Amino acid sequence: MHAPVQKFIVRLPDDxxxxxxxxxxxxxxxxxxxxxxxxxxxxxxxxxxxxxxxIVALLLQKVESLEQQLECLQPKNQEADL
Known part of the structure; x- marks a missing residue:
């Protein structure tokens, strides 16, 4: 069975x-x-x-969060190496 339809007139340019x-x-x-x-x-x-x-916006937020977490970890790793 077909869904109900509405008639609609549209004007199209000739081309x-x-x-x-x-x-x-x-x-x-x-x-x-x-x-x-x-x-x-x-x-x-x-x-x-x-x-x-x-989805892209959420992924970018996640990447930013992960980058911040990495930045927090890097100084601790550098101090441990000294």
């Missing part, structure tokens, strides 16, 4: 319309299906990018 029409034809899809498919992918990409940015 973009031609491009979507050509790609849809190559993929044996309707223009509507091609547009919906690409829009869904872009939203997933946005979510993935947001998640990736959060």
């Amino acid at each position: 973009l319309h031609s491009q979507v029409k050509s790609i849809a034809k190559e993929q044996n899809r309707s223009m509507n299906h091609e547009i919906v498919n690409r829009l869904e992918k872009s939203l997933v990409d946005d979510e993935s990018r947001d998640l990736s940015e959060k």
Whole structure:
């Protein structure tokens, strides 16, 4: 069973319309299906990018914390060598 759909009119510049029409034809899809498919992918990409940015921020915080811990340990190691 299909999810409920909403009709939405969108105005495309002629060149973009031609491009979507050509790609849809190559993929044996309707223009509507091609547009919906690409829009869904872009939203997933946005979510993935947001998640990736959060993971990178957490990793950078962890690296900074580990670097601080190393700095605290280094003077103790240097004194032990003397």
